Amino acid sequence: xxxxxxxxxxxxxxxxxxxxxxxxxxxxxxxxxxxxxxxxxxxxxxxxxxxxxxxxxxxxxxxxxxxxxxxxxxxxxxxxxxxxxxxxxxxxxxxxxxxxxxxxxxxxxxxxxxxxxxxxxxxxxxxxxxxxxxxxxxxxxxxxxxxxxxxxxxxxxxxxxxxxxxxxxxxxxxxxxxxxxxxxxxxxxxxxxxxxxxxxxxxxxxxxxxxxxxxxxxxxxxxxxxxxxxxxxxxxxxxxxxxxxxxxxxxxxxxxxxxxxxxxxxxxxxxxxxxxxxxxxxxxxxxxxxxxxxxxxxxxxxxxxxxxxxxxxxxxxxxxxxxxxx
Numbered sequence: 001x002x003x004x005x006x007x008x009x010x011x012x013x014x015x016x017x018x019x020x021x022x023x024x025x026x027x028x029x030x031x032x033x034x035x036x037x038x039x040x041x042x043x044x045x046x047x048x049x050x051x052x053x054x055x056x057x058x059x060x061x062x063x064x065x066x067x068x069x070x071x072x073x074x075x076x077x078x079x080x081x082x083x084x085x086x087x088x089x090x091x092x093x094x095x096x097x098x099x100x101x102x103x104x105x106x107x108x109x110x111x112x113x114x115x116x117x118x119x120x121x122x123x124x125x126x127x128x129x130x131x132x133x134x135x136x137x138x139x140x141x142x143x144x145x146x147x148x149x150x151x152x153x154x155x156x157x158x159x160x161x162x163x164x165x166x167x168x169x170x171x172x173x174x175x176x177x178x179x180x181x182x183x184x185x186x187x188x189x190x191x192x193x194x195x196x197x198x199x200x201x202x203x204x205x206x207x208x209x210x211x212x213x214x215x216x217x218x219x220x221x222x223x224x225x226x227x228x229x230x231x232x233x234x235x236x237x238x239x240x241x242x243x244x245x246x247x248x249x250x251x252x253x254x255x256x257x258x259x260x261x262x263x264x265x266x267x268x269x270x271x272x273x274x275x276x277x278x279x280x281x282x283x284x285x286x287x288x289x290x291x292x293x294x295x296x297x298x299x300x301x302x303x304x305x306x307x308x309x310x311x312x313x314x315x316x317x318x319x320x321x322x323x324x325x326x
Contacts, residue, residue, distance in 0.1 A: 063275055064320035069242045069250055070186055071220075071235075071269075073259030074196040076284045078212060081167075082174045084285075085110055089143065092166055096158040101147035109146030113139050114287055124199045124223040132199040132223065136164065168205060175210055176281065182310035183215035186317075191246050193218035195238045195257065197228040197264065197288060217245040229261070230268025230294050258313055260284060263293035266304065271296040277313050278306045 072078055081088065086107035093100035100106075117139040121128050125135040140160050144151065151159060166172050186192055192215055196202060203219045218241035222228035225237050235252070242250040252273030259265025260279045269276035271294040296302075307313055 062320075063253070064256065064317060066254055067190065067256045067275060067317065067320070068246075068254040069191045069193070069239075069256070071193050071195040071238050071242075071255060071257045071274075073229075073257075073261070073265050073279075074194055074198055074202055074207075076260040076281065076286075077176075077258060077265075077279055078179050078194075079173045079175050079206070079210060080281075080284060082172060088166060088172070089140070089163060092162040093144070093149065093159050096155070096162045098151055098155050098159060099149070101144065101149040105147040106143065110143040111287065113142035113146055115290060116142065118288075123197075123226050123228055126223050126226040132201050133164065135199070136160075140164075168201070170209060173206065173210060175212065176310075178310040179212070182314055183212065185314055187215040189317075191218075191242050191250075192216050193220065193238060193242060193245070195220045195229065195234060195259075197222045199223045218242055229259075229264035230271065230291060232268075232272040232294075235269055235272035235274060256313075256317075258307075258310070261286060261288065261291070262304075263291040264288060267293035267296065267299070270299070270302070276305065277316075278304055279310070279313075280306055280308060282308075 075081075083091075084107070086103050089106050089110065090100035090103050101109075117135065118124070121130055121135060121138075124130070124132065137160050140163055141156055144156070144159070183192065194203070194207070194216055196219075198221045200221060200223055203213075203221055203224075207213045207216070218238070220234060220238045220241055222234065225234060227233045227237070229235075235255075235257070238257075239250045239252060239255060242255065253275070255269075256275040256277065257265060257269035258277045258279055259269075260281060262278055266276045266278040305316075307316075
């Protein structure tokens with residue numbers, strides 16, 4: 001467990017173009033140097049947590065005493081790809097009977113294609129009314145072509161179906177070891193939900209397939225609501241969904257958000273008035289590194305709460321003395 005003062009990292013994240021609408025899909029401009037800044041923030045948090053993750057402090061944040069709701073990011077927090085995406089794509093191409101591109105080329109190309117698709121059709125095609133499958137079909141094709149693999153339409157149809165089936169099956173994902181113990185404990189004491197920059201298939205298929213939905217009472221995903229983290233609106237929507245689940249209003253100060261992206265999860269939640277914990281897991285690749293961290297009162301002096309596991313979040317909540325909510 002770890003409290004950090006990292007004003008230099010935060011000051012870097014404060015630079016860029018504009019302050020309004022950064023996470024609102026299709027509205028905010030791309031900040032200058034955003035990709036480099038986002039990567040700097042993610043690497044800084046990960047490096048610190050890796051070095052000091054075993055340390056403990058006697059006191060949890062006083063504000064955590066009033067937590068009644070916990071929102072969780074999905075990819076990188078609850079689950080992750082079982083194999084690196086580039087390796088999975090190339091293996092699927094071979095299984096579909098075509099020659100795959102080099103893995104290194106696919107690794108670079110996927111990141112480029114993923115960012116380009118989110119900029120062209122933000123929130124996984126919400127405003128354009130694209131289906132999840134259509135958004136991913138375009139992105140996957142761009143990734144293969146950018147890696148030097150151009151297929152005929154019939155060939156690509158086989159490749160994409162193989163890729164889409166892989167990431168629609170249990171073989172595509174792994175649940176982190178600390179997730180189920182944490183969910184078992186937390187679901188008896190708090191109202192749990194997911195807030196994720198993701199597609200509807202996460203909620204409708206992936207989480208149920210992995211057995212995680214049993215612990216969760218509400219979901220807010222960017223493709224459905226048309227706004228993404230770190231915009232305050234997606235966190236406000238989470239309060240509304242939590243209120244519906246609990247049958248009473250939920251204030252932002254009653255919510256703790258846990259995620260692995262400094263800009264989207266930590267700063268986004270704090271700017272929305274919530275408590276936040278930055279989860280820094282080893283070996284997790286950040287993809288939305290171009291997101292700009294929003295400002296919030298006291299940001300330059302904020303003690304960033306970085307944890308290496310959900311077990312540390314559980315310990316901090318226990319020390320804060322929270323009463324069961326359900």
